[in-house]
Amino acid sequence: MSDTLSRVKSIIVDRLGVDEAKVVPTATFKDDLGADSLDVVELIMELEDEFDMEISDEDAERIKTVGDVVTYIDAHQ
Amino acid sequence: MTEQVSIVTGASRGIGRSIALELGRDGNCVVVNYVGREEEARATARLIEEQGGRAIVEQGDVSLASDAERLVESALAAFGHLDVVVNNAGITRDTLVLRMKDEDWDAVMNTNLKGAFHLIRAAARPMMKQRSGRIINIASVVAIMGNAGQANYVSAKAGLIGLTKSVAREFASRNITVNAIAPGFIETDMTAGLNAEWTGKMVEQIPLGRPGSPEDVAHAVSFLASPKAAYITGQVLHIDGGMVM
Ligand SMILES: NC(=O)c1ccc[n+]([C@@H]2O[C@H](COP(=O)([O-])OP(=O)(O)OC[C@H]3O[C@@H](n4cnc5c(N)ncnc54)[C@H](OP(=O)(O)O)[C@@H]3O)[C@@H](O)[C@H]2O)c1
Numbered sequence: 001m002s003d004t005l006s007r008v009k010s011i012i013v014d015r016l017g018v019d020e021a022k023v024v025p026t027a028t029f030k031d032d033l034g035a036d037s038l039d040v041v042e043l044i045m046e047l048e049d050e051f052d053m054e055i056s057d058e059d060a061e062r063i064k065t066v067g068d069v070v071t072y073i074d075a076h077q
Numbered sequence: 078m079t080e081q082v083s084i085v086t087g088a089s090r091g092i093g094r095s096i097a098l099e100l101g102r103d104g105n106c107v108v109v110n111y112v113g114r115e116e117e118a119r120a121t122a123r124l125i126e127e128q129g130g131r132a133i134v135e136q137g138d139v140s141l142a143s144d145a146e147r148l149v150e151s152a153l154a155a156f157g158h159l160d161v162v163v164n165n166a167g168i169t170r171d172t173l174v175l176r177m178k179d180e181d182w183d184a185v186m187n188t189n190l191k192g193a194f195h196l197i198r199a200a201a202r203p204m205m206k207q208r209s210g211r212i213i214n215i216a217s218v219v220a221i222m223g224n225a226g227q228a229n230y231v232s233a234k235a236g237l238i239g240l241t242k243s244v245a246r247e248f249a250s251r252n253i254t255v256n257a258i259a260p261g262f263i264e265t266d267m268t269a270g271l272n273a274e275w276t277g278k279m280v281e282q283i284p285l286g287r288p289g290s291p292e293d294v295a296h297a298v299s300f301l302a303s304p305k306a307a308y309i310t311g312q313v314l315h316i317d318g319g320m321v322m
Contacts, residue, residue, distance in 0.1 A: 038250065042205060 004077075005070050011046050012066065015039065025067030033066075051077065082156040083302065084108040084148055086139050086196065087166030089117035091265030092215065095291035096163055097121050099299045101130035106156045109134045110148055110166070131156075139166045139192030142199075149199040158207060161302045162200045164193035164237075165215040169267060174228045182229045189233035190240070197244055201253070210253035211302050214241050215294070218261045218317045234259075238313055245311035254310035256301050261317025263289040284319030 009023045018033050029035040035043065044060045047053075051073050055063075063069055083100050087093040089111035097107050098121070107125055109132050111118035122132035135151050137144035152159045167189045170181035193214050204210030219227055220234035238257050245255040262268060262279050268288075280288055297316050300306055315321055 036250065038205065038247070042202070045202070 002070065002074070004073050005066075007050060008047065008066065008069050008073070011050060012043065015043055015046060023066055025065065025070065027066050028064050029066075030064075047073070053077070081105045081160040081302065082108075082152055082158055083161035083163065084110060084152050084159065084196070084200070085163045085165055086110045086137075086148075086192065087112070088121050089114045091267060092260065092263060092291045092294050093163075093165040094121045094124075095295035096165060096298045097132070098124055098128070099292070099295035100161065100163075100302060101125035101128055101132060103299055103303065104130070105161065105302070106131040106133075108132075108148060108152045108155070110137050110139070112136065112138050112166070138188075139164075139195055140187035142195045145192070145195035146199045148196065149203065153203060159200055159203050160207075160209065161211045161213070162196055163213045163215070163298055163302075164196055166192055167215065167267075169227065169230050171226045171230065173226055177229060185229040186233050186236075189230065190236045193237055193240060197240070197255075201248065204253050205248065205251045208252050210248070210251070211306075212241075212244065212248075212253065212255040213298050213301050214238075214255070214257045216241070216257040216259045216313065218259045218315060218321045220259060221313075221321050241313070242311045249310060254301075254306070256306075256309060256311065257313045258294060258297050258301070259313050259315045259317065259321070260294045261289055261315070261320040263291060263294060263316075265291060282320065283317070284322075287318065289316060289318055 012023050013020050016033050016035055027033055029040055044055050048055055053076055083105045085093050085097045088097040088109040097109050101107050109118050109122045118134045122134045125132040133155050135148055137148045139145055168185060170185050197212055214237050216237045217234040219231045220238050224231050241255050241257040294316050297314055
């Protein structure tokens, strides 16, 4: 597992209180992980802090799955 | 009741001081904010401590986002959590629109409306994490009535009511309630400078026949911050002796 994925996973598990096994790259935040829009915003803000980067609102809107986050972070680090 | 932590902006004088004292009596740890009058803010904190409460004094200009963020950080650093934010800091720059300068407009908007936005944004994260919080915005009856000579102030206060309702909806799912209080004519420094003839006429129009005291407002804040008000959000509570019905 990539380092990014494991860091992203632990933030998601902590924030959404979901079982780690469910946090797979194809999982969508809203449908598979039960996040509402505030959860997603909070998550994005925590990821920004954790990875010391800014994710614009437009980019954030395109992030739907756990895999999208990992790809985005790896591309922008 | 477990100990609550509250921030009261503009708590050095007037209504803000009364709110800080009342919340202190309710068992809150209070962050007493001021912008310029440090001595007065220290006096507020001393009064809270004399009542057996806990308080810290924090300078900060709410119109600056960084100062608002620092207030929230200070509350968390001193007391570990944040439960209540009272956006009370406010100024007036009264004049007729024809004579109103951009600076008069901007100063009032930046403190009275943007200041509340800054503090709400900064406080939202810890409150969302806690899954609880109370935000109480001090608006004014003139937001509903309009007032000649106060276009800037009235616009800011009407905006504050809109902000209250929007944020109430945004954060309701996190058990954060957001309400506004609309005081009428309250005896403080803000109203002390007004023309006596005009204030006399003003008081005549109050059904309860007297100006309000800062304590009248503070009691309502105390209620909205208490568990008794858990099911109230997005509301505007008038504390005005019946001026607006
Ligand atoms: N009095 C009324 O009849 C009445 C009626 C309706 C609504 N209100 C509202 O009630 C609130 C309190 O009014 P008041 O009559 O108690 O006013 P006040 O006696 O003039 O006190 C104003 C308070 O706001 C603080 N303040 C001003 N600008 C600030 C800034 N940029 N950042 C942080 N703090 C700032 C002042 O701090 P310093 O002491 O350091 O200057 C002071 O503590 C205001 O929002 C006002 O609009 C008042």
